Amino acid sequence: MNPANLPFDSEAMLQGLRTWVECESPTWDAGAVDRMLDIAARDMAIMGATIERIAGRQGFGGVIRARFPHPKQGEPGILIAGHMDTVHPVGTIAKLKWRREGNKCYGPGIYDMKGGNYLSLEAIRQLARASFTTPLPITVLFTPDEEVGTPSTRDIIEAEAARNKYVLVPEPGRADNGVTTGRYAIARFNLEATGRPSHAGATLSAGRSAIREMARQILAIDAMTSEDCTFSVGVVHGGQWVNCVATTATGEALSMAKRQADLDRGVEKMLALSGTSNDVTFKVTRGVTRPVWEPDAGTMALYEKARSIAKSLGAELPHASSGGGSDGNFTGAMGIPTLDGLGVRGGNGHTLEEFIEVESLVERARLMAGLLATLE
Numbered sequence: 001m002n003p004a005n006l007p008f009d010s011e012a013m014l015q016g017l018r019t020w021v022e023c024e025s026p027t028w029d030a031g032a033v034d035r036m037l038d039i040a041a042r043d044m045a046i047m048g049a050t051i052e053r054i055a056g057r058q059g060f061g062g063v064i065r066a067r068f069p070h071p072k073q074g075e076p077g078i079l080i081a082g083h084m085d086t087v088h089p090v091g092t093i094a095k096l097k098w099r100r101e102g103n104k105c106y107g108p109g110i111y112d113m114k115g116g117n118y119l120s121l122e123a124i125r126q127l128a129r130a131s132f133t134t135p136l137p138i139t140v141l142f143t144p145d146e147e148v149g150t151p152s153t154r155d156i157i158e159a160e161a162a163r164n165k166y167v168l169v170p171e172p173g174r175a176d177n178g179v180t181t182g183r184y185a186i187a188r189f190n191l192e193a194t195g196r197p198s199h200a201g202a203t204l205s206a207g208r209s210a211i212r213e214m215a216r217q218i219l220a221i222d223a224m225t226s227e228d229c230t231f232s233v234g235v236v237h238g239g240q241w242v243n244c245v246a247t248t249a250t251g252e253a254l255s256m257a258k259r260q261a262d263l264d265r266g267v268e269k270m271l272a273l274s275g276t277s278n279d280v281t282f283k284v285t286r287g288v289t290r291p292v293w294e295p296d297a298g299t300m301a302l303y304e305k306a307r308s309i310a311k312s313l314g315a316e317l318p319h320a321s322s323g324g325g326s327d328g329n330f331t332g333a334m335g336i337p338t339l340d341g342l343g344v345r346g347g348n349g350h351t352l353e354e355f356i357e358v359e360s361l362v363e364r365a366r367l368m369a370g371l372l373a374t375l376e
Contacts, residue, residue, distance in 0.1 A: 001127075001130070001132050001373045002312075003309070003313065003366040003367070003369040003370040003373065004312070004313055004366060006126040006127070006130060006366065006369055007126070008122065008126060008361075008362040008365050008366060009362075010358055010359065010361050010362050013118065013119065013122055013361045013362070013365070014100070014105060014358065014361070016043070016118060016122075017110070017114065017115060017118045017361075018098055018107070019039060020036065020039060020040070020109075020114045020117075020118055021098055021107035021108065021109060021110045021114055022093060022098060022107070023035055023036045023039055024036075024086070024088060024089075024090045024091075024092060024093055024108060024109075025061075025084055025085055025086055025109065025144075026085065026086055026087065026088055026089050026090060027060070027085035027086070027087070027144065027145055027146075027147045027148050028059075028148075029089075029090055030056055030059060030060055030061040030144070031061075032061075032090055033056075033060070033061030033062075033084060033085050033144040034056070034061045034062055034144075036084045037053075037061060037062060037063075037064050037084055037142060037144070040064060040084065040117070040121075040142055041053070041064050041066070043121060044064075044066040044068075044121065044140065047068070047121070047124065047125055047128065048068065048069050048128070049066040049067060049068045049069075049140070050066065050067045050068075050069075051064060051065075051066050052064070052065040052066075052067075054156065056144060056152065057152050058151060058152040060144045060145045060151075060152045060153075061084075061085070061144030061145075062144060063141065063142065063143050063144065063153055063156055064140075064141070064142045065139065065140070065141050065160065066139065066140040066141075066142075067137070067138075067139050068124060068128075068137065068138045068139075068140075070133070070134070070136075070137035070138065071133065072136065072137050073137045074137070075136075075137060076136075076163060076164050076165045077136035077137035077138060077139065077164055077165060077166075078134075078136050078137070078138050078139070078164060078165065078166045078167075078168060078371075078372060078375055079139050079140075079141060079160055079161055079163075079164040079166070079167045079168070079331075080120050080138065080139070080140045080141070080167075080168050080169075080170065081141050081143070081157060081160075081161070081167055081168070081169050081327050081328075081331065082113055082116060082117040082120065082140075082141070082142055082143070082169070082170055082171075083113060083142070083143045083144070083145070083146030083147070083150075083327065084114070084117065084142050084143070084144060085143075085144050085145055085146060085147050085148075086108055086109035086112065086114075086147065087112075087147050087350045088108035088109060088354075092108045092352070093107070093108055095352055096108050096352045096353075096354065098110075100358070103357055103358050103359055104346075104355045104356070104357065104358065105355060105356050105358050106353070106354065106355045107354065107355075108354060109354070110344075110346070110354060110355065110356050111172050111344060111346040111347065111348070111349045111354045111355060111356050112171070112172055112349040112350065112354070113170060113171050113172060113343055115172075115343055115344035115346070115356045115361065116170030116171060116172060116173075116342065116343020116344055116364070117142065117170055117343075118361075119170065119343065119344065119361050119364050119365040119368060120140070120168070120170045120342075120365075120368055121140070122361075122365050123365045123366075123368035123369040123372060124138060124140075124372065126365070126369055127369055127372060127373060132373060134372050134373055134375075135373075135374070135375065135376035136165065136166075136375055136376060138372060139160065139163075139164065141156070141157065141160050143156070143157065143327070146326065146327055148288075149186070149188050149287065149288035149289075149290065149325070150288065150290075150327055150330070151287075151288045154288075154327075154330055157327050157330055157331065158330050158331070158334060161330070161331040161334060161336050161338075162334065162336070164336070165336075165337070165375070166302060166336070166337050166338070166339075166375055167328065167331040167332075167336055167337070167338040167339075168338075168339055168342055168368070168371060169326055169327060169328040169331075169338065169339065169340040169341070169342060170342045170343035170364075170368070171326045171328070171340055171341055171342070171343050172341065172343045172344060172345070172346060172349060173341050173342065173343055173344060173345045173360065173364060174318070174320065174322070174341055174345075175345065175347070176318055177315060177316065177317065177318070177345065178317065178318040178319055178320060178341065179303065179306060179317060179318075179319050179339055179340065179341040179342060180319070180320065180321070180322045180326075180328065180339075180340035180341030181295040181299055181300065181303050181319045181320065181321065181339065181340070182292075182293050182294050182295045182299075182320075182321030182322070182332065183290070183292070183293040183321060183322055183323075183324075183325055183326060183328055183329045183332065183340065184256050184257060184258050184292060184321065184322070184323050184324075184325070185256065185257050185258075185259070185260050185262075185263040185289070185290060185291055185292035185329075186254065186255070186256050186263075186289065186290040186324075186325040186329070187254070187255045187256075187263055187266065187267055187270075187286065187287070187289045187290075188252065188253070188254055188255075188286075188287035188288050188289070189252065189253040189254075189255070189270050189284055189285065189286060189287055190250070190251075190252060190284070190285045190286075190287050191214065191217065191233070191250060191251035191252065191253060191282070191283070191284055192248070192249070192250050192251075192282070192283045192285075193210040193211075193213040193214045193217070193238075193248065193249040193250075193280060193281070193282050193283075194210055194247065194248055194280065194281045194282075194283070195207065195208035195209050195210035195212075195213060195245065195246060195247055195248070195249075195279070195280045196208040196245070196247065196279055196280075197244055197245055197246075197247045198244070198245045199243065199244065199245075200242070200243045200244055200245050201243055204245065206245075207244075207245025208245065208278060208279045208280045209245050209246050209280075210238060210239075210246045210247055210248050210249040210280060211238040211239055211246040211249045212280075213249070213277075213280040213282055214236060214238055214249035214250075214251060214282075217273060217282055218233045218236070218251070220273065221233055221253055221270070221273070224266070224269055224270075228257060228258070228259070228262040229255060229256070229257040229262045229263060229265065229266040230255065230256050230257070231253060231254070231255050231266065231270070232253065232254050232255075233251050233252070233253045233254075234252055234253070234254060235251055235252035236249065236250070236251040237249065237250050237251070238250065252287070253270065253284075255267070255270065256323060256324075256325075257292070258292070258321070259292060260291065260292040263289075263292065267286065270284050270286075271284050271286065290325040290329040290330070291329055291330070291333040292329070292333065293321075293328060293329045293330075293332030293333045293338070294321070294332075295321070295332070296335060298335065298336070298337035299332060299337050299338055299339065301337065302337040302338070302339050302375075303319050303339060305371065305374065305375065306339055306342075306367065306370075306371055307319075309367055309370035309371060309374065310367055312370075313363070313366055313367065313370070315363065317367075322340070322341065326340055328340035339371075342364060342367065342368060342371075343364060344356040344357065344360045344361060344364055345357045345360040345364075346360070
């Protein structure tokens with residue numbers, strides 16, 4: 001089966017993808033994520049898949065597991081793993097409207113990662129329409145919480161990956177048309193400063209500001225960044241009244257490293273910031289962590305298969321390890337052959353200028369179809 005002969009149509013794909021993108025699904029709005037999962041479940045049911053809904057927990061949306069008809073169903077096969085949550089709050093569609101400008105198409109979550117998820121289903125759909133039976137059964141797993149570190153579904157992803165021979169992750173492709181064969185390690189931290197209240201006008205000196213301590217620690221955390229391990233604070237909350245010295249302030253920090261040992265040292269540095277000074281307590285607790293994923297022989301063999309398919313389609317397919325985590329961190333670290341970054345090309349993810357390169361929809365769908373058709 002030559003994937004170049006499959007009749008992919010970018011305009012038809014855009015029409016289907018638009019429905020997904022305009023169903024906004026920010027991580028912290030479980031109802032919105034579930035509505036997006038409902039749309040994907042319906043699309044896959046029409047394709048003949050058996051759909052299983054797994055209830056959400058910890059305040060997040062649920063999970064969809066879809067198994068497509070296959071003579072070997074139940075045997076180890078291919079897992080396509082993607083997340084349906086985005087970073088964009090409901091209402092972003094008014095600012096980041098769906099629009100097409102030449103080879104670019106814009107919309108919240110279109111790049112990270114609804115475009116990749118959609119083209120994966122289109123690849124399955126086109127193979128079925130061609131009456132082609134893939135060597136291995138295909139399972140699709142769509143999850144609700146990747147953008148916050150996958151705290152509620154890591155166990156499901158790892159359990160499903162362990163039942164399969166390969167994991168394909170349609171996160172955004174690299175700018176050079178490349179794919180991802182490894183991911184850096186990432187740790188999240190919760191920060192809390194506790195001070196002493198007072199009236200900010202009448203008795204300012206009697207108080208101990210939690211906001212001031214949080215600000216001091218943010219600068220200290222930023223200063224810890226090195227070539228081996230980066231640190232940043234991305235969320236801060238503090239105070240209730242401007243005329244009161246703030247008693248509490250909270251924040252969230254992120255650390256990333258190419259090597260697990262460097263991240264482990266970074267974690268130690270962060271936790272060591274906890275303590276009490278000048279009657280203000282600062283506490284650091286560890287949040288969710290993604291392990292480093294370093295490519296092994298299985299992943300590289302899978303990559304070589306993809307590279308060969310891309311070459312037959314007239315394209316080069318470079319590879320590299322990437323910063324920024326994905327659920328491929330988990331499956332790759334388990335030693336299961338994993339190929340990430342199989343989704344669309346584009347840019348400006350997590351911003352109000354998020355876009356995809358339209359031509360990459362068909363190009364990457366052909367690559368995905370080629371993998372599904374040949375992996376055994």
